[in-house]
Amino acid sequence: MANSVPWALSHTQVVIEVVATLAFALSGVIEGARKRLDAVGICVVAGLAAFGGGTVRDVLLDRRPLFWMQHAGWIWVLLALCVAAMVFMRARHLEPTERAMQWPDALGLGLFTAVGTQIALDAGMPAIVAVVLGMVTAVFGGVLRDIVCNEIPRAFSDHRPYAVCAFAGGWVMVLAHSLAWPQWGALLAAAGTACMLRMAALWLNWRLPAWQAG
């Protein structure tokens, strides 16, 4: 999907996408380790976190082959990452803090939103559907991770803007698309918006409204 992106930017995108996928996978490793899953369970949860969002989007859009089927090398990268993370955490008795994860995760949120929304627009979806599918791409990996770990998905319950940043980024992509921006500009604007909003939300400690009972 990066065909029309200039060469240098295309490589930037690949780097960010790698960082994002690995960040999501690492969030799965950490959550799995916290829940005392065994080594196999940790790999599966990491895989769900990394590839789950895009897979749900593609199943809903009936798009094949799935990303991890077409680029099967990524499954090896994921396995290597999981093994390395487990060995490292065992050796160092180190638990990567949630805070350290937040910045690559915010990058991942932005890029997955932009890519997911664009794929849906290219498939001819109406704007709101494309935005929802961009959000699904960015958020449902973590949702599947949390469901398998028997938790209420953090994206829906921690009262910090997460999916809503993806929502805003998706609309930027829709706007850029309707203005016929070049693909790399649209991707950059959408990913940047979602990512910046997420970072601002973390930094300034924004809270989402909740419904308080009685």
Add this chain to the structure above:
Amino acid sequence: MANSVPWALSHTQVVIEVVATLAFALSGVIEGARKRLDAVGICVVAGLAAFGGGTVRDVLLDRRPLFWMQHAGWIWVLLALCVAAMVFMRARHLEPTERAMQWPDALGLGLFTAVGTQIALDAGMPAIVAVVLGMVTAVFGGVLRDIVCNEIPRAFSDHRPYAVCAFAGGWVMVLAHSLAWPQWGALLAAAGTACMLRMAALWLNWRLPAWQAG
């Protein structure tokens, strides 16, 4: 799918379908609020409850576009409903009782069963598969809602006939189909059966058998 239904009935069907979808969405809002989800989580759970059953059915049948992709306006209606419900519940400190939900939910159960079974029959599925898919349409929205909220799905655990009413309604649709009834008659008979059974079960306090240990 309402092409062959007479105009007046078709409009009745739309009205009931709206009521049903909104009732299912509202059940998601209530469950999400109970579980202290944030505003975004509540909207997602409401969306899963309203569109989840039909989406699972269409993915299993490989039917596209999905309902909410084709009729994207419904996503806006859903968002408006969620915002309105949250504002209203905040303002009134009011928790809609589960009892008040039961009647529109029963209507929704009936109609989603009838429509889901018919779609599966039209896709050439054998009778038992069509009935199962009608049940999936009616029940899996609530199942996804409860899974995301980290609960055992109520449809499987509260020992009240729910899915089984959909099962019975589905067979009425199969029968009507094999007797070549007009579509509107078949829809009415199937939806009516499922809905009446559910109402009778609630009214007369029917209980499903369970397996008691020891």
Add this chain to the structure above:
Amino acid sequence: MANSVPWALSHTQVVIEVVATLAFALSGVIEGARKRLDAVGICVVAGLAAFGGGTVRDVLLDRRPLFWMQHAGWIWVLLALCVAAMVFMRARHLEPTERAMQWPDALGLGLFTAVGTQIALDAGMPAIVAVVLGMVTAVFGGVLRDIVCNEIPRAFSDHRPYAVCAFAGGWVMVLAHSLAWPQWGALLAAAGTACMLRMAALWLNWRLPAWQAG
């Protein structure tokens, strides 16, 4: 998919497949009964355990019709099994032990792995993807069963080799495929490997490594 298997073996395979599907279904009945689901919930959980893995694989591969749609008779067999199991357990106040389930479950693991991997290879998937899909076929029925029952999937958390046996069996299938073995030989070798490994793991009490915090 058994066309090229010699007649006698093909019947052996059908017998094993029946045993495997019923063993998985029975595991769902037992888990559902433990969780105090009602009769309908038990049937649904049994169906997810029996057909869930193959259904997820086929949705990911975009393969239709699904097994239980094409061979609808199996839904009746499943319903009959559930009713029989519930009646039997009520009458005898008997809880089938987890140990008694382990041997047919190991058989099922082996055969589902072999069949799932082969289907993915026939669909032109790369080796690692085929192995992952074989694992999904064998393991995700139980995963869906545990998610609906609001448990962390046992396959990922009980620290006994389960998915990893399927992983090994899948590679045997890939190897046999690349050596152009006849289909029945490949199926037998792969299913045998996964099944034997699982039995050895149970017998010799092998444990998977876990990440121990601090």
